[in-house]
Structures are given as C-alpha cells and as structure tokens.
Amino acid sequence: MRSTFHSIETAKRSLFTQTAALSTTGHNIANANTEGYSRQVVKMQASLPIEAYGINRSTAPGQLGTGVEFTSIERIREQFLDDQFRGENSSYGSWGIQYDTLDKLEAIINEPSNSGIRKVMDQFWNSFSELSKNPEDPTARKIVKQTAESLTDALNHMDTQLNNLSRDLNSNIEVKAKEIQGYLTSIADLNHTITRIESAGNHANDLRDQRDLMADKLSRIMNITVSEGAGGYNISMGGQSLVEGSAVTAAVDSTFLGAAFAGGDLNSGEVHGMIISRDTLLSDYQSQINTLANTLVNGDVTVKLPAGAMPPAGTILTSDAEVSVSGVTSTVTAGQPIPAGAVLQKDVSTVVQGFNGLHQLGYTMDGSTDPGVPFFTAADGGSVITAGNIRLNQVISDNPDKIATSMRLSSDGNSVIKGNNDMAKLLTTLKDSMFTVPGGSNSSTINGLFSSMVGQLGVQAQETGRQTDNASFLVTQVETRRMSVSGVSLDEEMTNMIKFQHAYSAASRFLTTFDQLLDKLINSTGVVGR
Amino acid sequence: MLRVTSNMMSNQLLQNLNRNARSMNETQIQMSTGMKINKPSDDPVGITYSLRYRGEIASNEQYQKNVDSALSWLGFTDTMMDQAGNVLHRLKEITVQGSTGTNPQSALDSVSQEVLQLKNQLVDIANSRLNGKYVFNGQQYDKAPFDFPNYLDGSIDTSGAYVIQTDHGSVEYLVGENVKIGINVSGNDAFGSGNDNVFVMMDRISHSLLAGDQSAVSDELSNIETSLERILTMRAEVGAKTNRVELIEGRLKDLDLNLSKLQAKTEDADYTELIMRSQIQENVYNASLSAGAKIIQPSLVDFLR
Numbered sequence: 001m002r003s004t005f006h007s008i009e010t011a012k013r014s015l016f017t018q019t020a021a022l023s024t025t026g027h028n029i030a031n032a033n034t035e036g037y038s039r040q041v042v043k044m045q046a047s048l049p050i051e052a053y054g055i056n057r058s059t060a061p062g063q064l065g066t067g068v069e070f071t072s073i074e075r076i077r078e079q080f081l082d083d084q085f086r087g088e089n090s091s092y093g094s095w096g097i098q099y100d101t102l103d104k105l106e107a108i109i110n111e112p113s114n115s116g117i118r119k120v121m122d123q124f125w126n127s128f129s130e131l132s133k134n135p136e137d138p139t140a141r142k143i144v145k146q147t148a149e150s151l152t153d154a155l156n157h158m159d160t161q162l163n164n165l166s167r168d169l170n171s172n173i174e175v176k177a178k179e180i181q182g183y184l185t186s187i188a189d190l191n192h193t194i195t196r197i198e199s200a201g202n203h204a205n206d207l208r209d210q211r212d213l214m215a216d217k218l219s220r221i222m223n224i225t226v227s228e229g230a231g232g233y234n235i236s237m238g239g240q241s242l243v244e245g246s247a248v249t250a251a252v253d254s255t256f257l258g259a260a261f262a263g264g265d266l267n268s269g270e271v272h273g274m275i276i277s278r279d280t281l282l283s284d285y286q287s288q289i290n291t292l293a294n295t296l297v298n299g300d301v302t303v304k305l306p307a308g309a310m311p312p313a314g315t316i317l318t319s320d321a322e323v324s325v326s327g328v329t330s331t332v333t334a335g336q337p338i339p340a341g342a343v344l345q346k347d348v349s350t351v352v353q354g355f356n357g358l359h360q361l362g363y364t365m366d367g368s369t370d371p372g373v374p375f376f377t378a379a380d381g382g383s384v385i386t387a388g389n390i391r392l393n394q395v396i397s398d399n400p401d402k403i404a405t406s407m408r409l410s411s412d413g414n415s416v417i418k419g420n421n422d423m424a425k426l427l428t429t430l431k432d433s434m435f436t437v438p439g440g441s442n443s444s445t446i447n448g449l450f451s452s453m454v455g456q457l458g459v460q461a462q463e464t465g466r467q468t469d470n471a472s473f474l475v476t477q478v479e480t481r482r483m484s485v486s487g488v489s490l491d492e493e494m495t496n497m498i499k500f501q502h503a504y505s506a507a508s509r510f511l512t513t514f515d516q517l518l519d520k521l522i523n524s525t526g527v528v529g530r
Numbered sequence: 531m532l533r534v535t536s537n538m539m540s541n542q543l544l545q546n547l548n549r550n551a552r553s554m555n556e557t558q559i560q561m562s563t564g565m566k567i568n569k570p571s572d573d574p575v576g577i578t579y580s581l582r583y584r585g586e587i588a589s590n591e592q593y594q595k596n597v598d599s600a601l602s603w604l605g606f607t608d609t610m611m612d613q614a615g616n617v618l619h620r621l622k623e624i625t626v627q628g629s630t631g632t633n634p635q636s637a638l639d640s641v642s643q644e645v646l647q648l649k650n651q652l653v654d655i656a657n658s659r660l661n662g663k664y665v666f667n668g669q670q671y672d673k674a675p676f677d678f679p680n681y682l683d684g685s686i687d688t689s690g691a692y693v694i695q696t697d698h699g700s701v702e703y704l705v706g707e708n709v710k711i712g713i714n715v716s717g718n719d720a721f722g723s724g725n726d727n728v729f730v731m732m733d734r735i736s737h738s739l740l741a742g743d744q745s746a747v748s749d750e751l752s753n754i755e756t757s758l759e760r761i762l763t764m765r766a767e768v769g770a771k772t773n774r775v776e777l778i779e780g781r782l783k784d785l786d787l788n789l790s791k792l793q794a795k796t797e798d799a800d801y802t803e804l805i806m807r808s809q810i811q812e813n814v815y816n817a818s819l820s821a822g823a824k825i826i827q828p829s830l831v832d833f834l835r
C-alpha cells in the first residue's frame with residue numbers, strides 16, 4: 001500500500017543520489033592531476049520496491065518502485081596492472097641506477113679526450129723516447145719526472161673519483177633504507193586506518209589510493225610483493241616479510257639490504273642497482289685500473305738486453321747469457337747471478353718484473369755507479385701497486401739524475417757511460433711490450449689493458465642504457481594501461497556532470513509536478529460551497 | 531577499447547617532446563664537439579680503435595721528432611766530414627808542393643807552419659759538438675774524443691794521438707716501433723787510429739818538412755789519400771744512413787696521414803648528415819609542439835555553457 005507522499009520520497013532519494021554522483025564527479029575533477037588517484041564512481045541501484053512477497057501483500061498489481069539509492073562509492077582500479085607495474089618499476093629502478101653509475105664511470109674514464117689516462121700515458125712514454133736522445137740533459141730528465149708524476153696523479157685522481165662514487169653509492173643506500181622504512185611505516189599506518197574504516201562497511205577509496213601510491217614508490221626502490229590480507233596489505237621482498245597488517249616486521253638499514261642482496265631476496269629496484277653498481281660494476285673497474293697500475297710497475301715483461309750492456313752484478317737473467325768479464329768470455333746460465341763487470345756479448349732476452357724491474361738494471365746519472373732504484377713506489381710502502389698508492393719514487397722526484405738511462409759502465413767500472421741510452425730505449429719500448437698481469441696469465445700491452453677496459457665500459461654502458469630504455473618503456477606501457485583504467489577523463493566527467501545535472505533537474509521537476517498534484521488535491525479539491 | 535584520459539595525452543606528449551629533445555641534444559653534442567664518439571658507449575667498438583689510433587699517432591709524432599734529431603745529427607756529421615775533407619785536400623796540395631821541386635828550407639818551414647794550422651783546424655773538427663755532444667766520441671759524447679794538451683805557445687800537442695781510442699758505442703735513436711738506428715761515426719773510423727791517425731800523420735809531415743826530408747814528405751802522400759778515402763767512405767755511410775732515415779721519415783708521415791684518416795673516420799662526425807638530422811629533428815620537435823598545443827587545449831569544458 002503506498003502512501004500519499006510516496007513519490008515525494010522517491011524524488012528526494014533521486015535528488016540525494018544525483019547530488020552524491022555530482023559531488024563525486026567534482027571530487028574526480030578536483031583530483032584529475034593527483035598522483036596515484038583513481039577515479040571513483042557512485043554505484044546506483046534502484047531501491048527496494050514496496051510490496052514484498054508476503055502475507056500482507058496488497059491486491060494492487062505489480063511492484064511499485066521506490067526510486068534510487070547508491071550502494072557504494074568505488075574506485076576503478078585493476079589489481080593485475082598494479083602488480084605488473086610494480087614488477088616493471090623495480091626492474092626500471094635497478095637498470096636506471098646501473099646506467100647512471102656507468103654514465104658517471106664514463107665521465108670519470110673521460111675517453112676519448114686529450115686529458116685522460118691514455119694521453120698522460122702517451123706523454124710518459126714519449127718523454128722516455130725524448131730522454132733516450134738526450135740522456136744527459138737535465139731538462140729531458142725533469143720532463144720525464146713531470147710526465148711520470150702526471151701519470152701517477154691521473155691514476156690517483158681516478159682512484160679518488162672511483163672511491164668517491166663508491167662512497168656516494170654507500171650513502172645513497174643509507175638514504176634509500178630510510179626512505180624504505182618511511183614507506184613501510186606509512187603503509188602499516190594506512191593498513192590500520194583502512195581496516196578500521198572498512199570494517200564499518202565503507203570503502204576507504206582515497207586512503208587506498210595513497211597506500212597504493214606508497215607501494216608504487218616502494219617498488220621503484222626494491223622488488224616487493226603486495227598481497228592483501230585481513231589486516232590490509234602485506235608487503236614482502238623475496239622471502240622477507242616487511243609489513244604485516246599494521247606491523248612493520250623488518251628494520252631496514254644498509255646492513256639488512258646488503259644481507260637481502262646476498263641472500264637473493266633483494267633482486268631488483270634502485271637499491272639493488274646501487275649494490276650492483278658498488279659491488280660489481282665499480283669494483284670491477286677499480287680492480288682493472290689497479291691491475292693496470294700494478295702490471296705496469298710489476299708485471300712480467302720480456303725485454304731484450306742489447307750486446308754491450310753491463311747488467312749490475314747479481315742480476316739474474318732468465319736465459320743463458322754469453323758474457324765477458326775482463327776479456328774472459330763465459331756463459332752465465334739462466335737463473336745464475338751475473339758477475340761484477342760482466343759485459344753481454346750478445347743480445348739476451350730476459351723476463352723482468354715490470355717497469356720497476358727493468359729500471360733497476362740500468363745505471364743512473366748521479367755520479368755514482370749505482371743501478372737504478374724502483375721507479376714507482378707504493379705510498380704505503382708495500383710492493384703491490386694500486387691506482388691509489390702509485391707514486392714516483394721520492395728519490396727520483398728529488399733528483400731526476402736518478403732515472404736510469406745507461407746500461408754501460410766505463411771499462412774500469414768507475415763511471416757510467418752517460419751517452420749510452422740503452423736503458424732509456426728499453427723503457428720506451430715497454431710501450432709496445434706485452435706485460436703479464438701479476439698473478440694472472442693473460443698478457444697485453446699497457447695501452448691494450450686500458451683500451452679493453454674502456455671498450456668493456458662502452459659495451460656495458462650501451463647495453464645497460466638499452467635495458468633502461470626498455471624498462472622505462474614497459475613502465476610507461478603499464479602506466480598507460482593503468483591510466484586508461486583509473487585516470488580521470490575530464491570529458492567523461494563533464495558528460496557525467498551533465499547527465500547527473502539533468503537527472504537532478506528532472507527529479508526536481510518531478511517533485512514540483514507531484515507538489516502541484518497535491519496542491520490540487522489539498523487546496524482545490526472539495527471546495528464546493530466555500 | 532583503450533579509454534584515453536586527459537593526463538594520458540599530456541603524458542604522452544611530454545614523453546614525445548622529451549624523446550625528441552633528447553635526440554636533438556645528442557645531435558647538438560656531436561655538432562659542437564665535431565665527434566661522433568663522445569663517450570665509450572657511443573660506439574664501444576669504435577672507441578677501442580680510437581684509443582689505439584690516438585696512441586699510435588702520439589708515438590708516431592715522437593718518432594718523427596726522433597727522426598728530425600737523427601737527421602740533424604747526420605747532417606751535422608756530414609758537414610764536419612766535408613770540412614775535414616777540405617782540410618785534407620789542402621794538406622794534399624801543400625804536401626805535394628813541399629815534396630816536389632827545389633824548395634828552400636824557409637819555404638818548407640812555412641809549409642810546415644800551414645800543416646800545423648791545418649792540424650789545429652782538423653782537431654777542432656774532430657772535437658766538434660752538436661748540442662753539447664762530441665759527435666765523434668760514440669756514447670762517451672760528454673768527453674772530447676781528441677782531448678790534446680797544449681804547448682806553452684798555445685799550439686796543440688798531438689804526440690799522444692796514436693794511442694787515442696774513441697768510443698765505439700753506437701748512439702741509437704728510436705725511429706719506429708722496435709726500429710733503432712745508429713747515427714754516429716766513431717772518431718777512429720773517421721780520423722784513423724794508431725799510426726794511421728791523421729794527426730799522427732800530420733805531425734810526421736810537419737817534422738819531415740822541418741827536417742827538409744822531401745822524400746819522407748812525398749811518402750806521406752799515399753797516407754793522405756788513405757785518410758781522404760776514409761773520410762769519403764764515412765761520408766758515404768752517413769749519406770746512406772741519411773737516406774734510410776729519410777725513407778723512414780716518409781713512411782712515418784704516410785703512417786701519420788693514414789692514422790689520422792682512420793681516426794677521423796672513427797671519431798669525426800659527418801656534418802652534412804648531422805645538419806640534415808638536426809633540421810629533421812627540429813621539424814619533428816616543432817610538429818609535436820604544435821600538435822600538442824592543439825590536442826591539449828580543447829576539452830568538453832570549452833564547449834559547455
């Protein structure tokens with residue numbers, strides 16, 4: 001049985017519902033540019049008709065509609081795309097950071113250029129060539145000293161820059177750890193609030209958007225899996241649980257991240273990229289540049305000592321040498337020390353330990369008949385040379401006459417033949433000699449070691465750049481899909497607005513009509529005789 | 531059907547603009563540096579070649595400098611030997627004069643005087659220095675090869691000349707990868723040793739002249755010939771070496787040209803292509819800007835009243 005005012009009630013419901021829809025449209029428009037916002041729709045439904053089946057059923061035919069009501073305001077979002085986005089986003093995070101590191105490495109290596117390591121190396125070798133023409137010339141000696149110092153400076157500088165980069169990455173990881181912890185806390189808090197709100201039967205749309213946005217941002221930093229449980233989102237990284245409902249279950253710091261990386265739980269995202277950058281990329285180039293320095297100074301290299309040379313007494317050659325001592329010719333077998341005053345009768349090939357080993361077979365020009373000192377030394381006094389500790393021997397730096405250029409002593413053995421440039425020439429030719437990497441088996445020229453490193457860096461940077469572009473493309477793709485589903489279209493909202501506005505107007509008109517109906521009934525009916 | 535939202539369009543536009551700007555930037559970098567390889571990743575294979583060419587060009591430059599030094603040493607040696615030859619020719623002339631015909635002793639004395647003067651000059655030549663180096667003393671070029679004492683009257687005492695052994699060490703310059711060339715002439719090779727030594731011989735001539743022993747003077751003529759011959763032989767050797775060094779010089783210059791060409795091919799940007807590309811990119815950029823302006827501006831809002 002319907003009441004007199006039944007339709008007024010129907011009109012009111014309609015007005016309320018259309019207003020709610022209009023308000024939501026306004027909310028959508030307002031948030032058209034809000035990051036992470038997903039559009040919301042009002043779910044309308046015809047309200048329950050009166051006259052339910054039952055004993056008191058009236059005899060009136062049909063069910064009479066009671067208008068409209070909205071059951072919920074829902075956000076439009078596709079979970080699958082969220083998961084996909086987070087996966088691609090992590091991958092992009094990792095590649096992006098690695099590319100960034102390699103890009104910085106390229107800047108540090110600074111090739112091709114006229115100021116990089118290769119250039120100072122050329123100058124270093126050329127200065128020896130120049131010295132070989134004028135071994136007695138103090139200027140040529142000073143130039144060798146300068147170029148040697150330029151070389152050590154360049155290596156030291158590169159080492160410093162690589163270390164700085166490594167330190168930067170370290171502190172970035174710390175910062176990211178704090179950021180992660182911040183997101184985890186926020187997500188746990190949101191979990192709590194959302195659960196509370198939704199237990200009352202509502203949809204906490206905007207808070208859910210915020211929580212998803214947090215998860216999105218977190219996914220750039222590391223690989224996460226998001227699952228929804230009774231207490232809200234559970235976030236985990238590999239096998240590590242990070243958030244369970246309203247509780248943060250992990251204390252994330254750099255140690256935690258390092259362990260997760262080592263254990264394989266952390267396998268993507270910016271932090272992953274940083275750890276790879278630091279522990280794999282950077283340390284590889286650091287070790288290559290260290291190897292380069294150490295090989296130059298200590299690596300085994302075969303040189304041919306010319307006939308007429310007088311190796312210092314006690315020198316051990318790696319092949320048999322025909323020598324003459326005071327006019328008596330004999331053969332010194334490989335591995336035996338050369339006696340004092342011995343003059344090589346034929347060219348002898350022998351293996352020396354790097355630039356230092358060779359330099360110590362020559363004689364200096366400081367007035368003594370002492371053989372050369374180690375050309376390069378380690379700043380910390382050790383025997384292993386690195387890019388960071390390589391220095392020109394202080395003795396040579398103080399007195400460039402200590403650079404050995406001669407391999408000949410006068411016949412009485414009391415003075416060095418200054419015009420003999422055999423050592424200077426041999427040192428120059430090391431430029432094109434094959435060095436064996438200390439502790440390794442591969443041989444290469446020093447330039448070859450350097451350019452293979454640069455080549456490798458090029459390939460790696462190019463490949464990583466491609467991967468980054470790909471990952472970025474995929475992220476964009478998924479993001480576009482997501483926008484397509486969840487994004488606010490102003491045209492659509494406008495259309496809806498008009499739709500709801502018209503519905504509202506029509507409901508108002510319906511109310512007016514019904515009002516007139518009642519007016520007729522109440523004020524104009526049964527007034528005969530008044 | 532893909533639902534297109536307002537932000538999608540502006541995002542897409544931004545992305546396109548950014549991509550276009552990026553390629554424009556790359557072209558700009560190449561145009562401003564003139565190089566197509568600006569970092570290793572631009573061309574990882576190219577960079578290794580580039581580094582090698584650069585290294586080789588640097589050492590080639592040094593070899594060319596060394597060749598220059600070698601040529602200057604050889605040229606100087608040749609000049610000195612030429613002068614020594616002239617001295618010996620003059621010696622031969624006056625020796626012939628002193629050994630033939632009837633010469634009064636006073637004439638022989640004055641010839642002897644000239645012989646001594648010529649000897650002084652030859653000593654100077656034999657001790658000649660280039661950039662402070664005695665060119666006729668092998669690797670001991672810091673010491674004069676014919677370091678004779680002077681008499682009280684200032685004339686040179688060459689009596690010890692027959693024992694002088696100049697250094698036989700070869701002064702070698704590097705003129706290519708593992709190419710060494712010896713460029714010096716030993717003093718003994720040029721001026722003889724023992725009794726063959728020119729100074730010893732000149733002393734003998736001078737003594738014989740003073741003693742009026744014309745036949746002894748005449749006997750020395752063949753020795754003068756031998757000395758001249760020696761000088762000529764050495765000059766021929768210096769000439770041959772000069773030729774060799776010049777050949778090397780030519781080769782180094784060719785190599786330099788080749789390497790520079792290869793380097794340019796690997797590293798240098800192609801301007802024609804770059805300018806074309808830059809123009810195209812600019813057009814594309816402008817097009818996306820204007821398309822963007824048209825796409826973004828209107829929305830339904832503009833048409834509702």
